[in-house]
Amino acid sequence: MSTKHSIAAARFIANRKQEAWHDETLWMVRAKRDKMSHSLPEWERLRELACDIKMYSNSHLDTLLEEFEKNAIANGAIVHWAKDAKEHNEIVEKILQQHNAHTLIKSKSMLTEECGMNEYLFSKGYDIVESDLGERILQWMHLHPSHIVMPAIHIKRQEVGEMMERVLGTEKGNSDPTYLTHAVRKNMREKFLTADVAMTGANFAVASTGEIVVCTNEGNADMGTSFPKVHIATFGMEKIVPNQEALGVFTRLLARSGTGQPITTYTSHYRKPEDGGEFHLIIVDNGRSDILAKPDHIRTLNCIRCGECMNTCPVYRRTGGYSYTYFIPGPIGINLGMLKNPEEYSDNVSACSLCLSCSNVCPVKIDLGEQIYRWRQDLDKIGKASSEKKVMSGGMKFLMERPALFNTALKFAPLVNKLPRFMIYNGLNAWGKGRELPTFAKESFNDMWKKNKIQ
Amino acid sequence: MKIGLFIPCYINAVYPEVGVASYKLLKHLGLDVDYPLDQTCCGQPMANAGFENESLKLALRMEDLFKQYDYVVGPSASCVAFVKENHPGILEKSGHVCLNSSKIYDICEFLHDVVKPEELPSVFPHKVSIHNSCHGVRELHLSSPSEMNIPYFSKLRDLLQLVKGIEILEPKRIDECCGFGGMFAVEEPEVSVCMGHDKVKDHMSTGAEYITGADSSCLMHMQGVIEREHLPIKTIHITQILAAGL
Numbered sequence: 107m108s109t110k111h112s113i114a115a116a117r118f119i120a121n122r123k124q125e126a127w128h129d130e131t132l133w134m135v136r137a138k139r140d141k142m143s144h145s146l147p148e149w150e151r152l153r154e155l156a157c158d159i160k161m162y163s164n165s166h167l168d169t170l171l172e173e174f175e176k177n178a179i180a181n182g183a184i185v186h187w188a189k190d191a192k193e194h195n196e197i198v199e200k201i202l203q204q205h206n207a208h209t210l211i212k213s214k215s216m217l218t219e220e221c222g223m224n225e226y227l228f229s230k231g232y233d234i235v236e237s238d239l240g241e242r243i244l245q246w247m248h249l250h251p252s253h254i255v256m257p258a259i260h261i262k263r264q265e266v267g268e269m270m271e272r273v274l275g276t277e278k279g280n281s282d283p284t285y286l287t288h289a290v291r292k293n294m295r296e297k298f299l300t301a302d303v304a305m306t307g308a309n310f311a312v313a314s315t316g317e318i319v320v321c322t323n324e325g326n327a328d329m330g331t332s333f334p335k336v337h338i339a340t341f342g343m344e345k346i347v348p349n350q351e352a353l354g355v356f357t358r359l360l361a362r363s364g365t366g367q368p369i370t371t372y373t374s375h376y377r378k379p380e381d382g383g384e385f386h387l388i389i390v391d392n393g394r395s396d397i398l399a400k401p402d403h404i405r406t407l408n409c410i411r412c413g414e415c416m417n418t419c420p421v422y423r424r425t426g427g428y429s430y431t432y433f434i435p436g437p438i439g440i441n442l443g444m445l446k447n448p449e450e451y452s453d454n455v456s457a458c459s460l461c462l463s464c465s466n467v468c469p470v471k472i473d474l475g476e477q478i479y480r481w482r483q484d485l486d487k488i489g490k491a492s493s494e495k496k497v498m499s500g501g502m503k504f505l506m507e508r509p510a511l512f513n514t515a516l517k518f519a520p521l522v523n524k525l526p527r528f529m530i531y532n533g534l535n536a537w538g539k540g541r542e543l544p545t546f547a548k549e550s551f552n553d554m555w556k557k558n559k560i561q
Numbered sequence: 562m563k564i565g566l567f568i569p570c571y572i573n574a575v576y577p578e579v580g581v582a583s584y585k586l587l588k589h590l591g592l593d594v595d596y597p598l599d600q601t602c603c604g605q606p607m608a609n610a611g612f613e614n615e616s617l618k619l620a621l622r623m624e625d626l627f628k629q630y631d632y633v634v635g636p637s638a639s640c641v642a643f644v645k646e647n648h649p650g651i652l653e654k655s656g657h658v659c660l661n662s663s664k665i666y667d668i669c670e671f672l673h674d675v676v677k678p679e680e681l682p683s684v685f686p687h688k689v690s691i692h693n694s695c696h697g698v699r700e701l702h703l704s705s706p707s708e709m710n711i712p713y714f715s716k717l718r719d720l721l722q723l724v725k726g727i728e729i730l731e732p733k734r735i736d737e738c739c740g741f742g743g744m745f746a747v748e749e750p751e752v753s754v755c756m757g758h759d760k761v762k763d764h765m766s767t768g769a770e771y772i773t774g775a776d777s778s779c780l781m782h783m784q785g786v787i788e789r790e791h792l793p794i795k796t797i798h799i800t801q802i803l804a805a806g807l
Contacts, residue, residue: 420740456745462695499612507619540758
């Protein structure tokens with residue numbers, strides 16, 4: 107019955123201390139988010155509004171994206187359309203070629219992860235420097251993000267310190283965060299000054315003005331785009347919002363939800379190229395328009411990538427981002443993986459107790475837990491249902507559809523209570539791994555009622 | 562008003578005393594309550610595991626069993642929520658309009674919202690920690706979900722406050738999942754056990770002697786952890802406290 111997730115999860119939990127630390131660290135973010143959301147009386151109204159705006163935007167992508175393109179061109183930007191990851195990466199490569207560029211300085215972008223852009227450009231001989239601190243740490247460690255907002259949340263500072271001793275020659279045994287951050291800053295300064303081209307993602311693209319908005323806490327996007335003459339901004343087409351009034355709804359929700367801050371330290375609006383420079387915008391589909399055709403899952407396009415569904419998820423907190431097989435973990439990742447390729451990513455669908463906390467925290471009201479329930483209903487059709495679960499479910503169905511048989515079974519069930527322990531608690535009994543089995547009652551409610559014992 | 566008592570499969574088999582307490586409680590409040598014989602299961606275990614179609618016959622059977630009642634009342638929030646939220650969609654595929662959905666209540670919800678008793682004769686001089694179960698909170702709204710910015714309420718607490726001698730507590734992570742989740746418990750056993758352990762510990766940190774709630778399934782899961790780890794806390798369904806002394 108195991109899935110790739112359950113196997114990886116068991117490994118993560120085997121280190122109970124690390125698991126407890128991971129759980130507690132992310133729970134603290136959830137608690138900060140609660141404090142923030144409870145400080146706004148209009149919070150639930152804001153979520154409603156945000157959901158409505160996204161549902162509107164995603165059903166008017168044709169007109170809004172064209173409006174965005176028209177305004178962006180009028181601002182002096184160059185707009186590209188990429189239908190998939192391959193086109194996206196080739197567009198970036200072409201821009202680099204045109205400018206005879208070698209080094210790309212990049213602020214955090216999950217879309218470039220989605221497109222496998224770094225690997226692609228490295229293989230072509232380009233150098234990409236991640237400028238977000240967490241991403242930079244991961245780049246040095248040759249790892250991928252384990253969380254979409256706090257990408258290196260699973261790594262302890264001692265491990266970072268040891269890595270930096272090797273990479274940057276920092277003091278042995280010094281893992282003071284301020285000290286390490288200064289060391290990275292010194293290293294990064296030179297990269298900021300010498301990079302040929304800057305790249306950012308975009309949290310929002312505003313149709314009425316043709317501007318994009320990038321939210322960071324470190325200011326690394328701003329620093330990165332300040333020196334090079336060429337700026338490439340790339341975003342999935344669902345990042346479009348109609349206008350600045352709508353934008354205001356999302357900037358109020360994003361950081362409060364994601365990290366429990368009233369707003370990110372930097373909320374940067376980019377509209378025009380530098381004097382004498384170029385501003386490239388890449389609008390990426392990569393499967394998003396297919397989601398529009400799936401009404402049961404369409405709300406996943408509402409996602410603003412705040413990451414709060416991960417922080418609240420009791421399974422994610424206890425199993426870490428790497429236990430999932432899709433590059434985005436947690437509730438939203440389970441759903442996006444299934445939308446990308448259900449055959450390949452069905453192993454993540456088990457990572458949910460259907461507690462529905464994710465649906466309640468989501469600032470854009472994606473029915474995350476309900477969608478996972480719906481995906482489970484599809485697993486059998488695509489040949490990915492667990493055969494043991496199927497047998498268990500079929501057996502239960504057979505029994506429950508036959509009340510006389512069920513009642514007879516209950517008469518004999520108490521015998522199970524008397525079985526020798528080794529027959530009940532063995533490797534075949536997953537329940538017995540950390541729990542005792544419930545004891546069957548001597549007499550069922552149904553029998554007691556029949557015998558008139560309940561008065 | 563005629564009430565049909567809904568006794569889910571595992572309460573029938575493992576916790577008949579919860580059914581008995583529910584019946585006594587409703588009877589004591591002067592209600593016309595009956596138990597339609599030979600109930601089995603609402604179909605939730607199969608559906609949550611991904612085999613919703615296997616619940617169809619069970620949903621149809623429940624419709625038939627309860628058609629003569631004005632209300633269906635059961636002592637299990639999760640099963641009630643499944644009938645309320647999922648039976649309509651399952652039955653729709655076979656052209657049946659679900660009637661149970663609009664008349665089914667968890668017993669706490671029913672007592673709190675419909676019967677509204679002002680006093681109960683029960684006495685329970687113990688410290689209890691309320692287990693706010695996921696489907697009770699987030700589907701049936703038995704209490705305010707911690708994620709939402711709405712004023713605090715708890716129908717369970719309101720009812721428990723009618724009990725003499727009781728001290729009511731709640732865990733720090735007030736409505737975090739206990740990790741049961743039906744077949745999740747056996748498909749992701751390590752995660753499920755870990756969640757169960759953490760949840761029991763959180764209840765214990767309140768100083769409570771008992772964990773109580775509207776869902777015997779969560780209580781059964783936590784009881785399994787308590788027994789395995791020999792922890793000094795007990796579980797008890799809320800109806801058994803409300804009916805204590807009847």
